[in-house]
Structures are given as structure tokens and as C-alpha cells.
Amino acid sequence: MNATVEGRLLVRYDLIRAHLTAAAAFMVVSMLGGLSYSFQLHNLYPFSGIEWLSPGRVRLVHTNMAAYGFIANAFIAGLLFAIPRLTRRPILSDALGWVIFGAWQLIMVLTIVGQLLGYGQAIEWGETPIFVDPLVMVGLVLLVINMAAPIVTTKEEGLYVSLWYFLAAFAWTGLVYFMGNYLPQFWVPGTAGAAITGLFIHDLVGLFVTPIGWGLMYFFVPMLLRKPIWSHALSLIGFWGIAFFYPMQGVHHFLFSPIPMYAQYGAVIATIAIEVVVLTVIVNFFGTLHGRAEAMRGNLAIRWFYTGMIFYGITCLQCAFHVTLTFQKIIHFTDWVVGHAHMVMFGVFGFWIFGLFVDLWPRAVGRDWVNPRLLTMHYWMTTIGLVLMIIDLTAAGLVQGFSWASLAPWSESVIASQPFWIARTFSGLLIIAGQALFLYALWITAREPAVTPSLDRAAVEAA
Amino acid sequence: MERFGANFLIAGVVTFLLGFFLQGVMPIITLRKVPVKTVEEMAANPPDSFYQLAEDYPVEFQKVYGEANPQSFAKALRTGRDVYVAEACWHCHSQFVRPVSNEDLRFGPVSTAEEYQNDMFLPHLFGTRRIGPDLIREAGKRSNDWQMAHLYDPRSVNPWSVMPGYVWFFDADRRPQERALALVAYLQWLGSWVQPGARQAAMAPAAAPAPGGAG
Numbered sequence: 012m013n014a015t016v017e018g019r020l021l022v023r024y025d026l027i028r029a030h031l032t033a034a035a036a037f038m039v040v041s042m043l044g045g046l047s048y049s050f051q052l053h054n055l056y057p058f059s060g061i062e063w064l065s066p067g068r069v070r071l072v073h074t075n076m077a078a079y080g081f082i083a084n085a086f087i088a089g090l091l092f093a094i095p096r097l098t099r100r101p102i103l104s105d106a107l108g109w110v111i112f113g114a115w116q117l118i119m120v121l122t123i124v125g126q127l128l129g130y131g132q133a134i135e136w137g138e139t140p141i142f143v144d145p146l147v148m149v150g151l152v153l154l155v156i157n158m159a160a161p162i163v164t165t166k167e168e169g170l171y172v173s174l175w176y177f178l179a180a181f182a183w184t185g186l187v188y189f190m191g192n193y194l195p196q197f198w199v200p201g202t203a204g205a206a207i208t209g210l211f212i213h214d215l216v217g218l219f220v221t222p223i224g225w226g227l228m229y230f231f232v233p234m235l236l237r238k239p240i241w242s243h244a245l246s247l248i249g250f251w252g253i254a255f256f257y258p259m260q261g262v263h264h265f266l267f268s269p270i271p272m273y274a275q276y277g278a279v280i281a282t283i284a285i286e287v288v289v290l291t292v293i294v295n296f297f298g299t300l301h302g303r304a305e306a307m308r309g310n311l312a313i314r315w316f317y318t319g320m321i322f323y324g325i326t327c328l329q330c331a332f333h334v335t336l337t338f339q340k341i342i343h344f345t346d347w348v349v350g351h352a353h354m355v356m357f358g359v360f361g362f363w364i365f366g367l368f369v370d371l372w373p374r375a376v377g378r379d380w381v382n383p384r385l386l387t388m389h390y391w392m393t394t395i396g397l398v399l400m401i402i403d404l405t406a407a408g409l410v411q412g413f414s415w416a417s418l419a420p421w422s423e424s425v426i427a428s429q430p431f432w433i434a435r436t437f438s439g440l441l442i443i444a445g446q447a448l449f450l451y452a453l454w455i456t457a458r459e460p461a462v463t464p465s466l467d468r469a470a471v472e473a474a
Numbered sequence: 475m476e477r478f479g480a481n482f483l484i485a486g487v488v489t490f491l492l493g494f495f496l497q498g499v500m501p502i503i504t505l506r507k508v509p510v511k512t513v514e515e516m517a518a519n520p521p522d523s524f525y526q527l528a529e530d531y532p533v534e535f536q537k538v539y540g541e542a543n544p545q546s547f548a549k550a551l552r553t554g555r556d557v558y559v560a561e562a563c564w565h566c567h568s569q570f571v572r573p574v575s576n577e578d579l580r581f582g583p584v585s586t587a588e589e590y591q592n593d594m595f596l597p598h599l600f601g602t603r604r605i606g607p608d609l610i611r612e613a614g615k616r617s618n619d620w621q622m623a624h625l626y627d628p629r630s631v632n633p634w635s636v637m638p639g640y641v642w643f644f645d646a647d648r649r650p651q652e653r654a655l656a657l658v659a660y661l662q663w664l665g666s667w668v669q670p671g672a673r674q675a676a677m678a679p680a681a682a683p684a685p686g687g688a689g
């Protein structure tokens with residue numbers, strides 16, 4: 012049963028359901044955008060000649076909806092569940108929660124429309140049109156007020172690790188968004204501006220998505236495994252290491268650019284340092300799984316979470332190598348990096364979000380999964396599709412990089428990429444087919460009215 | 475208790491500021507001695523290609539820009555940059571030459587920070603992906619006509635190209651409209667400030683790459 016605090020429901024499942032639904036909807040938009048764009052590279056673009064569906068614009072929709080439509084919405088849903096549970100206090104105001112929900116979806120729609128009309132901003136990962144940026148800032152501030160209130164006023168003894176991450180993320184997100192979307196656009200031109208956009212690309216992943224993602228893992232994994240996190244010391248090292256090293260590596264997105272070399276070396280060193288830190292976090296989670304490994308088979312949410320963590324480990328290992336100048340010479344500007352980005356944004360955070368769905372959706376709609384087999388198929392199709400995509404793009408990146416360095420005509424690299432791009436489209440289709448099953452599973456589960464008023468198994472489990 | 479929670483918020487702000495200082499403010503400080511030029515200053519001496527554009531497409535040019543002069547060039551540069559941003563050309567093209575991977579031989583002189591200290595690079599368009607070649611040394615590499623034909627239908631000049639065609643920059647008679655004129659003026663400006671011959675000099679030590687492809 013959903014507990015009540017001072018006459019209010021502790022967890023607002025209706026709000027969670029709304030955010031999860033929006034996340035699924037924007038995931039579809041993002042994936043269709045990515046799929047169409049991939050056809051441009053076969054010269055089979057379906058909307059060729061239609062101005063507002065110009066491939067460049069559609070690509071903006073693809074990345075922005077992945078980050079802000081899919082990931083942000085799903086993370087808000089996760090926070091709406093985790094924070095009240097951890098603090099035993101509801102969010103500041105349910106009405107404000109709905110305002111934020113509405114505002115955020117409005118921002119998404121304005122972003123899509125603005126970008127398709129040609130108002131996308133030239134800030135990577137911050138392409139939300141200039142006129143949308145102030146709305147995002149307001150939305151983020153409201154979100155932080157609403158979500159930080161229960162943490163700041165909780166009467167619980169000591170703050171749990173998840174809340175450290177959430178609080179830090181609340182401080183970071185608005186600052187990062189402002190820095191990235193305003194400074195290089197209006198005040199800092201050229202090379203120094205590039206340093207700041209590099210920082211923004213990085214901080215968006217490192218200071219918004221990463222801390223909320225890990226915060227949710229620190230909450231959901233112990234809850235589902237019904238055992239505490241393995242080592243508190245490692246949790247501490249992980250948090251403070253991430254907080255310290257993550258914000259100082261932005262320039263590694265522009266190595267060998269005209270940005271001053273000391274900033275580039277600084278970024279390289281901080282990046283290698285963070286890999287060590289992140290390793291401690293991963294070790295901590297696998298230490299927690301130790302002895303309960305059968306949950307990987309029996310519990311689908313756990314399986315998504317840990318598969319994401321394996322991808323996380325691989326990306327981080329990858330980072331430590333490709334931040335070196337030796338690797339940069341060849342792989343920068345190639346599909347290798349595109350593979351890396353898909354592994355992080357989708358393989359890690361997307362997978363964690365699917366895990367959230369597996370656990371939260373039945374609570375949110377008050378009904379158990381009608382057909383869990385569909386979910387298993389979703390898992391396998393997504394995982395296999397993504398693994399193929401990553402291998403394919405990584406290999407493509409090497410071919411492109413060496414082709415360019417060899418001074419072969421540009422045509423060579425484009426022609427040599429064709430088979431890889433075809434394989435990428437097919438791997439994408441496999442992923443999308445998996446999502447179709449997933450959406451169907453969501454729909455048939457939600458379709459009927461709730462069988463129990465509010466199914467709340469974990470209220471008991473978590474206590 | 476409340477103090478304890480505030481610690482994490484404060485830690486967030488402090489670590490952010492530290493990183494911002496090291497990775498964002500320090501480069502600004504290093505570059506502060508290089509004055510930031512305005513678009514008008516950058517457009518003071520339009521390259522020949524711009525006057526050529528007025529001759530190549532007299533009716534269309536006259537309609538949008540009147541005469542070819544520094545004022546109209548500044549306007550064209552701004553519009554050209556905005557179109558480049560609107561179509562997100564920067565997702566497929568970078569705008570800096572690295573000192574590695576033989577890029578100076580392929581594209582021309584390695585980029586320096588000074589080149590970007592002007593309002594045309596607000597926002598900068600460095601880019602992080604190359605599906606097509608780098609464009610910061612594009613000036614004078616191709617004729618205006620080539621650029622026009624290429625924008626309308628890239629495969630008409632390079633059958634293997636995967637670049638989209640931008641037919642909406644042209645009217646029904648395939649005559650360039652404002653966006654096409656501005657974009658070509660912009661492309662022909664990219665790198666026009668580099669000494670003529672610098673590219674050839676950079677190419678000299680190596681065997682010339684196959685014609686038509688290396689650029």
C-alpha cells in the first residue's frame with residue numbers, strides 16, 4: 012500500500028506513469044529520427060527534398076529527444092519514486108509536479124518543432140532552440156525545488172548514497188545547462204567557446220545523466236536484491252571521485268584542436284583518473300551482486316541494470332584509451348565515437364531506464380506485467396542489436412580513420428563505410444523491433460483498469 | 475541534518491566551478507590578448523569569389539544584396555553561417571585542421587586559435603564528426619558554380635556522395651535563392667584569410683594525392 016504522509020500520498024504513481032509514458036513516446040521519436048537519418052547514408056533518405064525533414068535537422072531531433080525526451084523524463088519518474096521512499100517525505104507539491112510534467116513536454120514539442128523549422132542551436136547536445144533555453148532553465152529550477160525539498164527537510168538519520176548523487180546533480184544540471192547554452196552562443200567566440208562546449212558535452216553526461224543514473228542504481232539494486240550495497244567506503248570514493256574529476260575533462264572532446272595544449276593535457280589526465288574512480292563504483296556493484304548472481308536470470312530489472320553496468324565498464328575502459336593522443340589521431344571524427352556515444356547513452360542509461368520500466372511500470376499502472384515473455388524478447392533484441400551496432404561502428408571508425416590518414420581520396424572512406432552503414436541500419440532495425448514489443452507490452456499491461464488499487468510490493472521489501 | 479544535505483549541493487557548485495575554471499576560463503584567459511573581431515571587420519575585404527557571385531547570378535544577387543561590397547558581404551556571411559547552423563551541416567563537417575593524421579597535407583595549414591577569434595565563430599562550428607571533409611580551408615577550392623551544383627544535388631558532381639541535396643535553397647528553375655548565395659559566400663570565405671599558396675606549400679613535400687578526391 013502506498014503510505015501517506017500528512018494526508019498526502021508518499022509516492023505519486025500517476026505522475027510517474029505520465030513521465031514514463033512520455034519517455035516511451037519520445038524514445039520512439041528519437042529512434043525513428045535516427046533510423047531515417049541512417050538511410051541518408053545509403054542515399055535512400057525517405058524524406059529527401061522536404062525542407063523541414065532535412066537530415067541534419069532530423070539528426071538534432073534524434074539526439075535531443077534521446078537525452079531530454081527519453082532519458083530526462085524517465086529519470087524524473089525514477090526520482091519521483093526514489094526520493095520520497097528514501098526520505099519518507101513527498102515531493103514539495105504534487106501540483107507543481109504536474110506543472111513541471113506539462114512544461115517539460117511542452118519544451119520537448121517546441122524543441123522538435125523549432126529544430127525542424129531550422130532554429131536548432133549549434134551547441135552539440137544543446138541544440139534546443141535559443142527561445143526554448145530560458146524555458147528549460149525555469150523548468151530545471153522548478154524541478155530542483157520540488158525534488159530537493161523532501162531531501163532537505165527529511166527527518167531520516169543520515170543521507171543515503173543515492174541522495175548525495177541527486178543533490179549534487181541538482182546543483183550541477185542548471186549550471187551546466189546555462190554554461191553550455193549561453194556562453195558559447197552569446198559571449199565566448201571561437202576556440203575558448205569550443206572549450207566550453209566541450210565541457211558542456213561532457214558535463215551533460217557526467218553531471219546530469221551519470222549522477223542521477225548511479226543514484227537510481229544505488230537505490231534500486233539493493234531494493235531488488237534485498238541486501239545492502241557491498242562497501243560503503245567504495246560508495247564514498249566513487250561519489251567524491253566522480254564529483255571531483257568529472258567536471259574537469261571537457262576539452263578531451265577537442266583534442267588536437269587549437270585549444271591551449273595545457274587544457275588538453277589536463278583533460279586527458281582527469282579522464283584517466285575518472286576511469287579508476289568509476290571502476291570502484293562498478294566493483295562495488297558487482298560486490299553487491301556476489302552471491303545473488305541468479306538474480307541476473309530471475310529478475311529482469313536486475314539484468315538490465317547489470318548489463319548496463321557492463322557496458323559502463325566497457326565505455327570507461329574505452330575512454331581511458333581513446334582519450335590518449337595516439338588513439339585520437341585515428342579515431343576522432345569517425346564512427347568509432349558514434350559507437351561510443353550509443354553505448355553510453357543507450358547501452359548504459361537507456362538500459363537502466365528499461366530496468367526502471369520493468370520495476371516501475373506495474374506499480375504505476377497498478378497491474379502486473381501481462382506478458383513477461385515480451386519483455387525477455389525485448390531485452391535480447393535490444394542487447395544483441397546494440398552489441399552489433401557498437402562492434403560495427405567501432406570497426407567502421409578504424410577503417411575511416413586509417414583511410415583519411417593514408418591520404419586516400421575522400422571517396423574511399425565514404426565508399427568503404429557503406430557496408431558498415433548498412434549493418435548499422437540493420438542493427439538499428441533489430442533494436443527498434445525490440446522496442447515495438449516493449450511498447451506493446453507496456454500497452455497491454457496498462458490497458459485494463461487496475462486489478463489492485465495500488466500494487467506496492469516493494470513497500471514491504473524496502474522497509 | 476539540513477546542513478549535511480546542503481553540503482552536497484555546495485560540493486556540486488564548487489566542483490563545477492573548479493572544472494569550469496580549469497577547462498573553460500583558463501583558455502579564455504590565455505586567449506584574452508587576441509582581440510575579438512566583429513563580422514564587419516572580417517568582411518572588410520570580400521574575396522574575389524563574392525564579386526564573382528554577383529556576376530554569376532546577377533538577377534538573384536541584385537535582388538538579395540544589391541551590390542557586392544563589404545556591407546553586403548557581411549550580411550551574406552551572417553546568413554550563410556545561420557543556414558549552416560540551421561541545416562546542422564556541422565554534424566557532418568568539421569571546421570578545424572589538426573596537426574596529425576596528415577590533415578595539413580589533405581586540407582591545408584593547421585588551424586590556429588587566432589583564426590577563430592571573431593564573431594563569425596559565435597558559436598564556433600568546430601564539429602566532432604566528419605562524414606564529409608573538413609571545410610575550414612574550403613575557400614577557393616571549388617568554383618561558385620561547383621558549390622551551387624553540389625548544394626542542389628551532391629551526386630551530380632560526386633556520384634559516391636552521401637550528402638543530402640538542399641533543393642529548397644533554389645527556386646523552381648534551379649536558380650539560387652538567398653540561402654544558396656549566402657551559403658556559397660560563406661563556404662568561399664572559410665579559410666580565405668590564409669595566405670594564398672599556403673595550401674600548395676603544405677602540399678609540396680608529399681606526392682600529390684589523386685585528383686579530385688583528396689580535398
